[in-house]
Amino acid sequence: MSESKTQVSRRDFLKKLASGSAVAATAVAAPGVAISVEKPKRYGMLIDTRRCVGCEACSVACKTENDVPLGETRSWVEFIEKGNFPNVSRSFLPRLCNQCEKPQCVSVCPTGATYKRPEDGIVVVDSDICIGCKYCLQACPYGMRFINTKTGTADKCDFCLHRVANGLVPSCVNTCQGKARIFGDLNDPESEISRLLATNTTTVLRPEMGTEPMVYYIDADHTDERDAARQGLYVRIETHRRQQKRV
C-alpha cells in the first residue's frame, strides 16, 4: 500500500485528542508507528485446493445469492484429471474474479462503470452506468465477465459486496463444505488469510499477465493441454463455466 492512501481513522483521532496532545505529538514524531494509522481494507481470498472436493456448493450458492441468469456463472470449479494408469490424479480448481490490483477490465472501461473500490479493493460494475460494450469481456485474461441477459450489462463476481458490506463473508466462502475458501483483509496482518499467506506456498493464476490477482491458491494444479502434450500425459480439464472449456 502506498503511504498516500493511508489515513487516520476518526476513532483513533478522537482517542488521541482525549489522551492529550503529548501522545499525539509522539505519534507525529514517529510516523512509522502503526497504531495511529489504519490502512484501507484489501479483501482477498485464499483457496486451499487440498481441501476442495469439487462438490460445486460454491457455484450453486453463488448463483442463488446473486441471482445469476441461467446459462451464466460468476464462479465455478474446474476438474483436472491427468496421468496414465496407474499414476493418475484428479484435482479441483475453483475459479472466481481475481479482483486484480491492476484490473485490465477497469482500464478499458469507457464509461467508468467498472472500478476498483479504493476502500476495500473490490472491483465492481455499476449496472446503472454500464452500456454493455463488452470491452471488459475481451480485456479480462481470466474470462470472468459476461453480459447479464436481464440487465444487458457486464456482470461478474464482486466478493458478494452486499454481504461483505454487512460484515458477512461471501456466499461461496460461507457454504464451502471443506473450508477450502478463506476470505479476509490482506492488509490486516492478524487476519486468518494473512497468516496463511505468510506460512504457505501460494500461487496466483496467469501471473505473467501482470494483473496482480487478489485470489491466491495453495497447491493449485496449473496443468493445461500443452503440458499434457509435452509430458505425454492424458489430461482432461472439465469446467462448469458457461462455456464448457477453460479460457
Next chain:
Amino acid sequence: MHELNWGLPVILYLFLGGMGAGAGAVSASIFLRSGGGDLAGSNFRFARWGAMLAPPLVILGTAMIVLELGSFQAGNWFRFINLFLTINLSPMSIGSWVLALFILVSLAYAYTFISKAARPGDELHNMRKMLAWAMVPLGVGVALYTGILLGAMPARPFWNSPILAMLFLVSALSTGVAAILLVRSLFGHKQKVNEQAFEQHSYLLSSSDMLLIGMEILVIFLFVMYAHLTIGSVEEAVAVIMGGELTTLFWFGFVVLGLLLPAAIELKYVMPTLLYQKAYAMPRTMEILICALVIVGGFMLRYIVVIAGQVTGPVGI
C-alpha cells in the same frame, strides 16, 4: 473455442468506419492540394466524391456498433449516451469522442459540397477549407483508433501488437481510396468535364492505392513475422492463421485476393505511366474490379482479425 462476444456488427463497424475515415481524409487532402483548396477543377470535383462518401459510411458503421451493445439489446436504447458523459484513458472513450467529432465535421464538410453549384469562392468556401484541415487529422485519428481499440489488451495476444493500429490505418486509407475510385468509376463518367484530367486523377489514385497496398503488405509481413518469432501466447495466437482454422481465409481470402491480385493489376497499368510516361489507360471494368477486390480485402482483414483475436487467448493457467 472462446466466446465471440464481438460479432458481425463490430467487424462491419471497424470496416465501414475505417473506410469512411480513409475516404474523408483522402478527400480533404486532395482538396487542399489544389492551392489550399482555392483552385477550381478536377481536384475539387474529386474531393466532392470523398466528402459525400465519408459521413454515410462512418454513420452506418457507428449505428452497427450501437446494435451490438448489451444495453441496447436489453432495451436501454439510449444508454450509449453514457459514453459522452465522461472521458477517460480507455481507447474506447477517446475513440468515441474522436468518432463523434469526425461525424459532425464530416457532415458539415459534406454539406459544403452538397450543392451542384459548389465551387471554390462560393459563400461556403472558407468553411469548407477550415473543415478540410480538420478532416485530415480526424480521419487518420478514427482509422488509427479502430486498431488501438483492439490492440489495448494483453489478454488478447493476437491483437496486442503495436503494429495492428498501423495495419488498420493503412488498410483504411487504401479502402477509402478504393471507395472513392469505385463510385467515381460507376457514377462519375457522365459528369466528366475534361477527359485528360479524369484519367490523370484515375492514375493518381490507382498509383497511390498501389503504394498503400505495398505498405500494407509490408505491415502484414512484419505483423506475422514478429508474432511467429516469439514464443508463448503470441505464437500460439498467430498459429490460427499459420496453419490454424483461419489460414485459408487469411492467406487466400485476404493476402492473395485483397492485396496481391489488385496490386499486380494496378502494377500492370500504372508502371508504363510511372516509368515511361506513357498515357494512362485502365479499362473501366478493370478499375471497378480492383476497387471491389481492395474493399472486400479490407472487410476480410477486419473479419479475420476480430475473429482470430477472440478464438485465441493466454496460454497456461
